[in-house]
Amino acid sequence: MAKTAARQPVPARRADAERNIAAILEAGMRLLSADPTASVADIAKAAGVGRVTLYGHFPSREALVDAVLDHAVGVADAVLADDSLDTEPAPEAMARLLRSSWEVLDRHRRLFLAADRVLPTERIREHHEAPLRRVERLIARGRHEGDFRTDLPLGWLVTTFFSIIHSAAQEREAGRLGAVEVEPVLVTTMLSLLTANG
Amino acid sequence: MAKTAARQPVPARRADAERNIAAILEAGMRLLSADPTASVADIAKAAGVGRVTLYGHFPSREALVDAVLDHAVGVADAVLADDSLDTEPAPEAMARLLRSSWEVLDRHRRLFLAADRVLPTERIREHHEAPLRRVERLIARGRHEGDFRTDLPLGWLVTTFFSIIHSAAQEREAGRLGAVEVEPVLVTTMLSLLTANG
Structure with a gap:
C-alpha cells in the first residue's frame, strides 16, 4: 500500500x-x-x-449488496424522471408511474431479492427515498385535485405503493403471478386503494 | 457426550x-x-x-430466529382460531381478523423485525402458511357471497393482507404510524382493497 x-x-x-x-x-x-x-x-x-x-x-457482501442496491435505485430513479407526472391527471400519471416502476423493478428483481435476504426492509426503503418522493408528490397532487382519497395518511399511501410493488416482485419470482398479469394487477390494486371512498 | x-x-x-x-x-x-x-x-x-x-x-442465530418465528406464528395462529370467521358477514369477519392479527403481530413486532433482518421475505411468508390459509378461506367466502371483488387473483389478495399488515409493523416501529392509528388504517385499507369495483 x-x-x-x-x-x-x-x-x-x-x-x-x-x-x-x-x-x-x-x-x-x-x-x-x-x-x-x-x-x-x-x-x-x-x-x-x-x-x-x-x-x-x-x-462485506452485505455492504456490497447495499451499495449496489443504492446504485441501481439511482439508475431507476433517473428512468422515472418525467415531467408529465406533474401535469397529466393523477390517476393516469399513477398508472404510468406504476408501469415504469414495475418495468425497472422487474428487470432488477433478483437484485432486490438479494437485498431482501441480507438487508432489513427499513434499509431497503431508505434507498428508495428519491423515487418515493415522486410517488408522494403525485399522491399529494391527486388528493389536492380530488382524485385520491384523503381519509388515510399520505405517508401510509406511499408505503402501500412501496410494499405492493415489492410484493409483486416476490410473487413474480415465486411464480404466483404471471409475467403479463403483474402490470394490470398493480394498476388495479393501487388505483382502487387510492380512489376508494373509505 | x-x-x-x-x-x-x-x-x-x-x-x-x-x-x-x-x-x-x-x-x-x-x-x-x-x-x-x-x-x-x-x-x-x-x-x-x-x-x-x-x-x-x-x-446459527439465523436458524434460531427462524425456529422462534415459526413457534410464535403457531402460538398466534391458535389465537386467531375462531369459528365465527366462517359465519359472520365476510367484511365484518375481515375487520375482526385484521384487528386480532394486528394485536398479536404488534405484541411480537420486534421478533418480526429480527426475522426480517436475517430471513428472506419468502421464508417469513412460508412460516405464515397456517394463518394465511384462514385469510384465504375468508376472502374466498367473501367473493363467493358477493361481498369481495373477483377481478383480482385470490392469491394476490391474500398476499396484500400479508404485505400490508407487515408494512404496518414497520411503520409502527419507525414511528410513522401512531399506536391508535394502526387498526383503523389497516381495516380501511384492506376493506377498500377487497370491496372496490376494479
Missing part, C-alpha cells in the same frame, strides 16, 4: 479508486440481477478487480 | 432435549419481541441452557 502510494500521485490513485468502484457497482448490478446468490468473488472477477481491492471498498 | 449417553437412558435424554428446545423457543420469543438484536448468548441464558446446548439444537 505504502509502496503504491510512493509510486503513484494522489489524483491518479483517486481516479483508479473511482473507476474500480464504478466497475464493481455495474458488475454487481448485472450479476445480482441475474442471480441473487452471486458471490463477492464472481462480482470482483466480472468487474476486473481483485478481491482485496473489492473488500477495500466494500468490507 | 458419550459419557452422558452412558449415564442417562435414551428416553430421559430425549425428554431433556424437548424441554430445552421448548425453553429456548419461549425465551427467544420473549427476548426477541423486546429487542430484535437479542443475542444467542442472551437467549441461552434466559432459557437456562448453555450455549453449546443451544447451538446443538440451532446451529
Whole structure:
C-alpha cells in the first residue's frame, strides 16, 4: 500500500479508486440481477478487480449488496424522471408511474431479492427515498385535485405503493403471478386503494 | 457426550432435549419481541441452557430466529382460531381478523423485525402458511357471497393482507404510524382493497 502510494500521485490513485468502484457497482448490478446468490468473488472477477481491492471498498457482501442496491435505485430513479407526472391527471400519471416502476423493478428483481435476504426492509426503503418522493408528490397532487382519497395518511399511501410493488416482485419470482398479469394487477390494486371512498 | 449417553437412558435424554428446545423457543420469543438484536448468548441464558446446548439444537442465530418465528406464528395462529370467521358477514369477519392479527403481530413486532433482518421475505411468508390459509378461506367466502371483488387473483389478495399488515409493523416501529392509528388504517385499507369495483 505504502509502496503504491510512493509510486503513484494522489489524483491518479483517486481516479483508479473511482473507476474500480464504478466497475464493481455495474458488475454487481448485472450479476445480482441475474442471480441473487452471486458471490463477492464472481462480482470482483466480472468487474476486473481483485478481491482485496473489492473488500477495500466494500468490507462485506452485505455492504456490497447495499451499495449496489443504492446504485441501481439511482439508475431507476433517473428512468422515472418525467415531467408529465406533474401535469397529466393523477390517476393516469399513477398508472404510468406504476408501469415504469414495475418495468425497472422487474428487470432488477433478483437484485432486490438479494437485498431482501441480507438487508432489513427499513434499509431497503431508505434507498428508495428519491423515487418515493415522486410517488408522494403525485399522491399529494391527486388528493389536492380530488382524485385520491384523503381519509388515510399520505405517508401510509406511499408505503402501500412501496410494499405492493415489492410484493409483486416476490410473487413474480415465486411464480404466483404471471409475467403479463403483474402490470394490470398493480394498476388495479393501487388505483382502487387510492380512489376508494373509505 | 458419550459419557452422558452412558449415564442417562435414551428416553430421559430425549425428554431433556424437548424441554430445552421448548425453553429456548419461549425465551427467544420473549427476548426477541423486546429487542430484535437479542443475542444467542442472551437467549441461552434466559432459557437456562448453555450455549453449546443451544447451538446443538440451532446451529446459527439465523436458524434460531427462524425456529422462534415459526413457534410464535403457531402460538398466534391458535389465537386467531375462531369459528365465527366462517359465519359472520365476510367484511365484518375481515375487520375482526385484521384487528386480532394486528394485536398479536404488534405484541411480537420486534421478533418480526429480527426475522426480517436475517430471513428472506419468502421464508417469513412460508412460516405464515397456517394463518394465511384462514385469510384465504375468508376472502374466498367473501367473493363467493358477493361481498369481495373477483377481478383480482385470490392469491394476490391474500398476499396484500400479508404485505400490508407487515408494512404496518414497520411503520409502527419507525414511528410513522401512531399506536391508535394502526387498526383503523389497516381495516380501511384492506376493506377498500377487497370491496372496490376494479
